[in-house]
Amino acid sequence: MSGQLGGQRRPAVSVVVPFLGNAADARALLEALAALDTLPDDHLIVVDNTGATVVSGELGDSLVEVAEAREERSSYHARNVGARATANEWLLFTDSDCRLEPTLLDDYFREPLGDNAGIVAGGVEPAAGQDALVARYARSRGHVNEAYHMDTGPYPAGVTANLLVRRAAWDELGGFQEGVRSGADVEFCWRAQEARWALEYRPRARVEHLHVERLCPMLRKTARWAAGRAWVNGRYPGSFRRPRLAQALVRSAGGALVWTLRGRFERALFKLIDGAWALADFYGYVLGDNRALRGD
16 A cells, blocks of 8 residues: 655555457456556556456456446447546546556656646556567557657647546546547546646656557557547647558558568568558548447
8 A cells, every 4th residue: 555655645545447359358457457556545446348247257365347348349438437437536547458556656746747747648558468479569660659649739748548638627528438449548638638627748657559469459459549630620620630641651662572581581471461451441531430339
């Protein structure tokens, strides 16, 4: 148990995690949450979006609360359900494929937050020890890196892999936009700043993100993220422009050839994966469907 910072007790935090996975994924998530240093008033809640009560079957003696989000297959719907089930002043949103530093909650409050801070973006780093080719590729390309969104768009933004939100801001804005699969975290951050809430950045309050380790799941994620960018661009025109596919494919093919001739075969493979990624990104942006599926 921690929470004492320079003699001051930090505020209570509710940690909200949407879940869509299998029993092994649920066990890994519960282990990650158990590693957190918490205060008695902190609240850990996992929102099962599978429609099959997967997490509840793995709880054992865990102190984690489980809620069900069945109305739509959307992480944002699940996050809203979790946020409504708790009353703490601060909400920390993270994902089930993240591993949390034990001091994460304390790290957010080591420096005072402004009275008008409605959103605090934390750091997201690649998990150590992932040796699969696709995971190494994603790590090399900075996938799920919050720093990109700090410098992109009309306002800075964090990502819901690690995002602290003041309850008053969440209530005022009505939570995340539902009905979509991707992009609503960035849209929420921009909408909050339009409503005069400030965004602060705490890169040392960090989580580790586990990249997928097979190509097809990575490309499906890529297409989903691209569809989310197109959706955000519809709300904020010009914020995420249409990808330049031909240019990306030329760079991919040329780079693969150059690195092959130099005997740098992993770099050549990464350039080929760049081409596949560019195709999935273009498809998701132009033809992808960002609408969330309705629940049973």
